[in-house]
Amino acid sequence: MTADHSSWTFLTHHARVLVEIAKDPGIRLRDIAVGIGITERAVQGIVRDLYQAGYLTRDRVGRRNHYSLNLEQHFRYPTEAGMPVRLLIDLFAEHDLPDGDTQ
Template sequence: MDRAPEPHAGWTFLTNHSRVLAAIAQNHTTRVRDIAARCRLTERAVLKIIADLEEGGYLAHVRQGRSNVYRVAPDSPLRHPADAPATVAELLAILVHHESGRSAAATGEARKAP
C-alpha cells in the first residue's frame, strides 16, 4: 500500500530525483518500496522519478528474475547549466559521504542508548 509521507513545507536543498539516485547508487538491487521509505516518498513518486532518470540517460535497469538491477551513468553531466561541468559521480560522492556520516552517527547513538 502506498502510504503518503508526512508533508514538508518549504524548499529543500536536494531534489527527490537526487535522493532516489543516491539510494540506487548505494544499493543497485534495492526495491522501490525501500527507496520510497528511505526518501520519504510514495512508491508511485519513486516509479515516476526512476522513469525520469532513465529517460534522461542517468539510470538504466535490467530485470533479473523478479528484481531489477540498476546501473547509474556516473559520467553524465548534471542537468542545470550552472552545475557544469559537474557529473553524477561527483554529486553521488558528496551524497554518499553525507550518508556514511549519518550512518556512523546513528550507530554511535545506538551504542550510547542504555
C-alpha cells in the same frame, strides 16, 4: 521535521533517488519511497525520468530490477551542466564507486 523548521531541502527527490540507487543497485522502489518519505508511485516516475535522461539503466534479475548508474552523465541545470553526477554520488553515497561509467 518540527514546526520550527521550514520544509524545504537542498536535494531534490531525483537526487535522493539517485543516491539511494548508488548505495544499493538492487534496492526496491518501495524501499526508496519509505527511505526518503515519498510515494512509491513518485519513485516510479523519478526512476522513469532518470532512465529516459540516461542517468541509469535497469536490468531484470529474477523478479527484481538491478540498476546501473551513468556517473559521467552531467547535471541538467545550466550552472552545473559541466559537472558529472559522480560528484553528487561521491559526496552522498557511503561507499566508493568504481572509476568506470556504471556501477
